[in-house]
Amino acid sequence: MIPLTEALLAAITASVPAPTLPVAVEATPVAEMSVYADAVYTGAGETIENAMVVIADGKITAITPGAEPGDEDLHVAAITPGMVDLSARIYPDGYSVEETEEVTPWIRVDLSLDPFSRDWDRQLRNGVTSVVASPYDNNCIGGLSVALKTGGSNSIEARTIKSNVALRGAIGSQPSSKNHPAFGRPTDFYSRRPTTRMGVEWTWRKAMYDALQAEGDKERAFDGLPQLLQALNGDLPVFVQAWATQDIRTAVFLKEEMAGEGKPNMQLIIDAGAEAWREIDFLVRTGTAVVLPPYRASGRTTDGAFFAADCAAKLDEAGVPVALSSHNAKAGGETLGQQAAHARRGGLSFDSALAAVTINPARMVGIDDRVGSIEVGKDADLALWNGTPFELTSRVVGVVLDGELVNDPRK
Amino acid sequence: MLNGLLAVALAAIFPGDTDIPSPTAAVERMTAFQAKLVHTGDGSSIEDCVILVKGGVITQVGANIKVPSGAELIVHDGALSPGLIALQSEDGAVGELNESTRTVMPEAEARYAFNPEHKDFSRALGVGITTLVLAPSPRSLIGGRTAVVKTSGGRVVKPAAQLMLGLSSDALNRNKFPTSYAGAMGELEKQFSNPEGSVSRAAGGSLPVLMDVNDRAETLRAIAFAARFDLKGALYGSYWAEDVVPAIKESGLDVVCTPFNVGEGSRGIRSVVGLSKAGVRIGFGLEAPDRHPESLRFGVALCVRDGLSPSAGMKALTGDAAAIAGVSGRVGRIARGLDADLVLWSADPVALSSTVKAVYIDGKLVHGGNQ
């Protein structure tokens, strides 16, 4: 809390005509602070030079242009909204997916998360303030994803921005990778279908048709039916890992097939869509959003998918909502900010790169009312940069989370 | 459904807290113990104290009590404490408490694995442990009910003391349900949302739970789960508790601390001290026979060396432990009406230099003394 007090004092002594001049009331101290930057990239359509972001009670209360910081003030080169990573891959040591069945829509990954994992701080210190955690992709339909803040209280409940933001699943080689035919090995629950892509697709369709048939028929109800119906009705986005073009197609065709069965509103988000650049027409046609995997210099990714460097740019140009992800890079690995830099190198405009790590992912899972841009009334989650964002020559040096300076660039 | 029926049936045979008749109840002669210092088990101590025992039960305690004529007088020039209580052990039931074929067995009873004649108990007696909680393995989600037993005489103090819940990664498997925390928690929620039998009693708060946890996340998850279904009872596992002490305190749950060996690192010790200082009621597991029973008292001594108050240490071994196991009306303190489970020590029990001189259970000498 000391930095806040300092900022408070500084704000007063710097004789800034602050529109919301903080007045400390002793009984109920209002947590208030201001951060100055040469440029504030609001992510809401404008960039304000020499501006001050004013925060009270964890929310943004003002963005004041033309503010002059004093020597003691917190002043950085640039501020962007705290970044959002939908595919942060914060897994609780593998125990996040209930592998005893292939289709487990009722599984809630928030019951698996470990708030003490190092993964959180690694995201936070690199400017990622919101993430979506999903069950590990060993099931076809793994369960329910959750949107969380990456710091603050160590209770998962307190970190949760929104529960059940998506129904998570996977198409490709991974869901079947552990299964095997029953012969030749000791029998366990992996002695089963699917062992192939065809089987994975069959499992998905069966789950969907089971749900269609059970809708309104109490006798046929089963575990996970409510979640499947929510997904079919468009109330719960379907968030599917699909690296390669064939798997992206499978997901898109499934959506179209369901539209033919009277469920036209299913929302689809492809995760790790390395080869989405090959399928732009299908993605546009079905209104599908895409989260891209981390950049690889060689272009080679999982499932043999080739991740062209201009993938994000192509999708963006075609109007496909696109988000970037670092897949929870190990310490010293490439951060989400660096992913935005690579996407820019591939041709994505600065504004679109900013959107792809902030407001786009926030919109995809419906948390844009709270995070994803710097606007009055939104959560005070800020990434503080030592230079122009999304260049390798700059990085996140400070972080504000819910109005608290959790990483002080002056230290 | 079957579970429910079974519960009803079992309840008919062994209703609630019914005591099993004590084989030593016939001893009618009064015995008087006179000791230099008596730890009563509630944190206090009395100097030059006399304890009168008749029929295996304490009848009077105090400094100025006259020893009735005809009473056998045992004068002890050292400390005396209630028998120590270990809150988790497999003594006498090794291999019989881990039912790996199914993960939900709320009506399973640890007492049916209890072999009173097992040689393991003599080791426990030798270090002053007179009462043990036999607990089903935490490798099941709902492992069954614990039993509180004495280490000599074969008495079951309480047959269905707690319901054992496995909330740690120990309950997760690689090749059978559940493989995930989410799956495990989902199953537990299902069981407690439509409770039957023991689960129903636990959900109503009449049967305490013993929730096995290892790490911090599991601890917080268990606390949230207990709050959601209004469960009473204790967490089992304290190694990481240091970082979540306020949450544990707020939950009102007790903690059965993980025992530890010398040289295991300081985190476990700091956690115990932190919990105690925050006012959380604690006791200790034993994990015998994997661990030598002596590690119970030595573990506490290590904590005392690192800041645990000696009286809190004594309580954790006796009165508080009894309360956590739900048997404070029977054991754990030296008070009128309680079982005469007494340990005579050469010196302060939480000092490592002290040794056990004699152990009495239900007023009967079972170890040491002038046999």
Added chain:
Amino acid sequence: MKNQKLGTLARTAVATCLAATALTAATNAMPFSDGNIVIKAGQVITLDGEPIENGTIVIENGRITAVGKDIKYPWNAEVKEYPNSVAFPGFVEALTNSGMDRANENIDVAAFLNVKDSIDPVSFYFEDSLRSGVTTLNVQQGGSCVVGGMGYIVKPVGMTVEEMTVQPNSGIAMSAAPKSGKSRATQTLALRQTFDDLRRYLEGVVQEKRDGVDLATREALYQGREADEETSKGRPMGGNGWKVSNLEMIPRWEIDEKKAPLLGIVEGKTAVFFYCSTPGDVQTAIRTAKDNGFLNRTVLCLSSGCWKAADLIKQHNIPVILSSVLTHVERDPVTGEEKETFVPAVFQDKGVRFALRSAGTSGKSLWYQAALCVGHGMTREQALAAVTTTAAEITGLSNRVGSLAPGKDGNVVIFSGDPLSVMSNVEQVVVEGNHVYDRSTDVRMRHLETGAQPENTSAEMETGTPHKHDEPEEKDDKEPDEGENEEEKDDDHEGHEDEEN
């Protein structure tokens, strides 16, 4: 006239090889311009003084003859104009273990081997280096050795090692880090024994000569060696280290060819690139170098954890080549918290001269490494020096490469903008006055960028095993890892450099 002839020969050679390898990227497809070229660029960053706006670089016979604004050049010179681009010195890769058929030898002491014999000129590595603007590479054996073979400094252009050569015999690799399967103690012992053996051998040869036994001559003749004017003479042992007296009695050609390179080290004639994987190795390396008199010829090649020995290194004023892993990660053994240390900044602060290595080629080449340094607070000048001028200095080529100045090799990279910006691309590369790379005709680059398949190829050309699924990370309370986090496996092109050891 002579030059012209050579140029024609080179052209023929290139044309022949092109025919042989139908799919060779744009890199070799450019016609050679005989080492004469004039480059005009919107900005010339010389790294030898201030940048020049609208500058001109004149290269004649492969060497820069003039750099400046409005300078004269021959009327018939081939002029390349890039008014919207930035001219920059070619990057210098101070150390690489790639471009060879394998990075390491089985033999512990292999000083008699020469990487020249294992460099593969058509390796994709060289093509990819050129694509990233790296024009000078010090190829050394990997760190899994006691004493490695002789290194070679090459340019990534040419169809034979001879054509590629910039500086032959650039130094010998040694390792203080245990060779795989060895313990630290045996490694240290092996280092000591190597030089003890050399000394005993030399003393023995001298003694035999005195005793009138001439085994050395016989052995030399048996090995088919012949004396030339230089080697037929004996001379006293040189260098600053230990001496074997009366060595002048032995004509140098008679010294066993397996021992001669080691003698070169002790006499201070050969640079040593000393691999260290831990701070403790640094101590071993310095002691070995001191004991044998080659401390002033030593360059330390460090794994990232070695930053902890920075003070010791500074104290001995030894230059270093840093690991491609710039951020050292360690876990606090008590709290389990992660601590990240940005290694170049540590050496910068201590005032140790250092060069950087690429972390992969086209994607994460030297520009990328330098950019990260700026992000972590170093100045642009400091960061760029580590991949150009300092790298040249450390490899003994400061008079040849690293900056754009008269007399230096005509190695120029044309960037579309600021060389450190993620938005800039290497558009053209000129090596020794020859225009050798043009991005607009680089089909492989186009493939990486857009997925476009090069003509006349099938998708099967894409080799490489699919990635394993991202496994969840290990549980928190495991034992803390020691030392290095692994280099990213994602960019493992053929022959990707072994991480030090």
